[in-house]
Amino acid sequence: MAISRTERLAVTSESEIVATRQLVRGLATSVGFTLVEQTKIVTAASELARNTVQYGGGGTLVAEVLEDGGRRGIRLTFTDEGPGIPDVELAMRDGYTTGGGLGLGLSGSRRLMSELTIESQVGRGTTVVAVRWRGTS
Numbered sequence: 677m678a679i680s681r682t683e684r685l686a687v688t689s690e691s692e693i694v695a696t697r698q699l700v701r702g703l704a705t706s707v708g709f710t711l712v713e714q715t716k717i718v719t720a721a722s723e724l725a726r727n728t729v730q731y732g733g734g735g736t737l738v739a740e741v742l743e744d745g746g747r748r749g750i751r752l753t754f755t756d757e758g759p760g761i762p763d764v765e766l767a768m769r770d771g772y773t774t775g776g777g778l779g780l781g782l783s784g785s786r787r788l789m790s791e792l793t794i795e796s797q798v799g800r801g802t803t804v805v806a807v808r809w810r811g812t813s
């Protein structure tokens with residue numbers, strides 16, 4: 677698998693969540709995702725960016741275009757050095773929130789993307805990697 681393009685962005689504020697949406701929309705367009713697919717990817721990116729700001733105390737996004745034997749995709753890696761997630765499985769459940777939200781950001785993002793993985797260490801931070809390949813429902 678090759679990475680044909682890499683973009684980096686700080687994700688620390690509301691305006692940078694907006695910038696995240698714009699960056700991801702542009703990349704998804706360049707990859708040739710349909711409008712519906714683009715919207716799913718941008719929605720997931722927005723949720724993950726919001727978590728990075730709200731719970732992670734800010735962090736970074738690395739957005740990459742992937743090429744794998746003719747199929748193309750997008751990979752979004754959000755990293756923060758915040759408090760971490762004590763129980764990742766619990767955090768992935770529909771409705772689980774510690775911040776008075778709907779608790780649908782992570783679980784919804786997993787449904788909107790092809791793959792979503794979380795690595796987190798309490799006291800060290802969190803990395804969320806989300807991938808979507810083209811032409812997958």
Ligand SMILES: Nc1ncnc2c1ncn2[C@@H]1O[C@H](COP(=O)(O)OP(=O)(O)OP(=O)(O)O)[C@@H](O)[C@H]1O
Nearest residue numbers: 727731732760767773774775777778779780781782
């Ligand atoms: N980057 C992060 N660092 C630390 N904790 C996180 C992080 N992202 C998510 N969490 C934890 O996982 C929980 C679930 O996240 P999720 O995005 O699913 O729901 P929410 O943010 O609480 O509500 P919603 O996204 O629906 O508004 C959060 O309430 C928080 O406890």
Ligand SMILES: [Mg+2]
Nearest residue numbers: 723727781782
């Ligand atoms: Mg959330």
